[in-house]
Amino acid sequence: MPSILHVNASPRYSNSDSLQLARHFIESVQAAAPETFELETLNLFDDGALPAFGRIAAAAKMAVFTGQDQTPDQVAAWESARAVFDQFASADAYVFNIPLWNSGVPYVLKQWIDIITQPGWSFGFDPEQGYSGLMEGKHAMAIHTSGVYYPGVPAAFGSDFGSTFFADWLNFVGIEDAVHIRFAPTVLNSNVEGTRRLAEADLSDAALLFAGKLGAAAKLQLAND
Numbered sequence: 181m182p183s184i185l186h187v188n189a190s191p192r193y194s195n196s197d198s199l200q201l202a203r204h205f206i207e208s209v210q211a212a213a214p215e216t217f218e219l220e221t222l223n224l225f226d227d228g229a230l231p232a233f234g235r236i237a238a239a240a241k242m243a244v245f246t247g248q249d250q251t252p253d254q255v256a257a258w259e260s261a262r263a264v265f266d267q268f269a270s271a272d273a274y275v276f277n278i279p280l281w282n283s284g285v286p287y288v289l290k291q292w293i294d295i296i297t298q299p300g301w302s303f304g305f306d307p308e309q310g311y312s313g314l315m316e317g318k319h320a321m322a323i324h325t326s327g328v329y330y331p332g333v334p335a336a337f338g339s340d341f342g343s344t345f346f347a348d349w350l351n352f353v354g355i356e357d358a359v360h361i362r363f364a365p366t367v368l369n370s371n372v373e374g375t376r377r378l379a380e381a382d383l384s385d386a387a388l389l390f391a392g393k394l395g396a397a398a399k400l401q402l403a404n405d
C-alpha cells in the first residue's frame with residue numbers, strides 16, 4: 181500500500197492556516213485516489229517528536245563523513261537519528277505544511293532536516309562529482325503560508341528564504357517531483373478568505389495529479405512483490 185508522510189511544521193494546530201490546507205489537500209487526495217493509502221502525521225512541535233542533534237550527533241556525523249569509528253554515545257545518537265530517517269524514507273510521498281517564521285522555516289523543521297540529511301542515507305557525496313540525492317522516485321507537496329510576505333511585496337514587508345531553502349533541500353535529497361503552493365498573506369490581507377479559496381482550488385487540482393502518482397506507486401509495489 182502506498183504511504184504518505186504528512187509533516188506538520190506549525191504549532192498552531194486548530195488555528196493553523198497551513199495545517200488546514202494540508203488537511204484539505206490530503207482529503208482531496210483521498211477522494212481522488214484509486215487505492216487506499218497509509219497516512220502518517222509527524223507533528224514536529226509535539227514534545228519529544230525529535231531527538232536533539234547537538235554535540236554528540238554532530239561528531240557522529242563527522243565520523244561517518246571522514247571514515248572514522250563512532251564512540252558508543254555517538255552510535256546511540258546516530259541510531260536515534262536513523263529512526264527519524266527511516267520514517268522519512270519509508271514513505272512514497274510527502275505533504276509538508278510550513279509557516280514562514282522570521283523569513284525562514286520554523287526551527288523544528290530545520291532540526292528535522294538536520295537529523296535526516298546524512299551521508300549514505302538521504303544523499304551521497306563524491307569528491308569529484310559532488311553531492312547526489314538518494315531519495316529518488318518520491319513525490320512532495322509543500323504548502324507555504326506567511327502573514328505579511330507574498331511574492332512581489334516591497335522589501336520593507338519582509339523576505340522569504342523559507343520556501344526557497346525548502347525547495348533547494350528537497351532537490352538536494354533527490355525529491356525532484358515537488359509542487360509548492362502558497363497561501364499568503366494570511367494576516368495583512370483584506371480578502372483573506374478569497375486568497376484561501378484560491379489556494380484550496382490549486383490544492384484540489386494538484387491532488388488529482390498526486391493521487392495518480394500514488395496509484396502508480398501502488399502498481400509498482402504490486403509488480404515488485
Ligand SMILES: Cc1cc2nc3c(=O)[nH]c(=O)nc-3n(C[C@H](O)[C@H](O)[C@H](O)COP(=O)(O)O)c2cc1C
Binds near residue numbers: 190
Ligand atoms: C514566530 C513567528 C514568526 C513569523 N514570521 C513571519 C515572517 O517573517 N513573515 C511573515 O510574513 N509572517 C510571519 N509570521 C506569520 C506566519 O507566517 C503566518 O501567520 C502563517 O499563516 C502561520 O501559519 P500557521 O497558521 O499554519 O501556523 C510569523 C509567525 C510566527 C508565529
